[in-house]
Amino acid sequence: MPNDFNQQIIDEFRANHGAVGGYFEGARLLLLTTTGARTGAPHTTPLGYLPDGAERVLVIASAGGSSRHPAWYHNLRANPQVTVESGAFTYPARAVVLAGEERDQAFARAVExxxxxxxxQEKAGRVIPVVALYEIEQDGPPNIxxxxxxxxxxxxxxxxxRELALIRKEMADGTALGAQLRVNCLTFCHGLHYHHTAEDMGMFPVLADRHPEAAPVLARLREEHERIAELVEELRAAVSAGSDAGSAHAEVERLATELEEHLTYEEEELIPLLSAPLETP
Incomplete structure (x- = not known):
């Protein structure tokens, strides 16, 4: 039976590319689509998640502390290939239920x-599963x-x-640099590096060929990528084991200031060049 509350979140999530209001405003959310274990029908569920490096994200089968596992968990146990919507991207993923020490460490980070x-966990009276969602690489451009x-x-x-705003808030709210916050920072750093590398090697050369007049803009953007890469490395060093929260917070703020200026400039200059509708196969 459809859940009206979940459907409202799903509709808002899709309409706003991952941003929702109300109780979940500012939360890290994704949409997980599983295949029904009994029906074979697709089921989509909004879930909170934990960043966990370059290859995967984590979701927790808490069901609000219910004594029973949620339906989506039973579904992915029967069919571990799922679909993830992150807000920006939609991609196929492989679900792996964590076990033993790996599960316990991940859950401890979540609790922290x-x-x-x-x-x-106390209310459920069961070991609440932690599930890793590994993106399955596909040929062609990402699905946006x-x-x-x-x-x-x-x-x-x-x-x-949105992710940087969450990290800044977590830095400001805490007095210690916890394990999950370190992971959040490092995951963000990897994603930003990957995005800028893809622009430098893919989009920028195409734009340079099609719009020679944009050469000064592209040169500036490449220079800014190099500067931001330096700030990313400084943030990575600041969140390494043994670093204090104050140093990490300062590096996050430095990165946030320069990154926002860079993103705004890129949007002002490149969006007009990229305004033609995407070609569909």
């Missing part, structure tokens, strides 16, 4: 970030809910803005 997970390349750039940039 949000004590409510511990309350759910956007009508043009210009819109796609804005959607991707806004995803970085």
């Amino acid at each position: 970030t949000e004590p409510g997970w511990a309350a759910y 809910r956007a009508g043009s390349l210009g819109e796609a750039i804005k959607v991707i940039h806004d995803g970085f803005r």
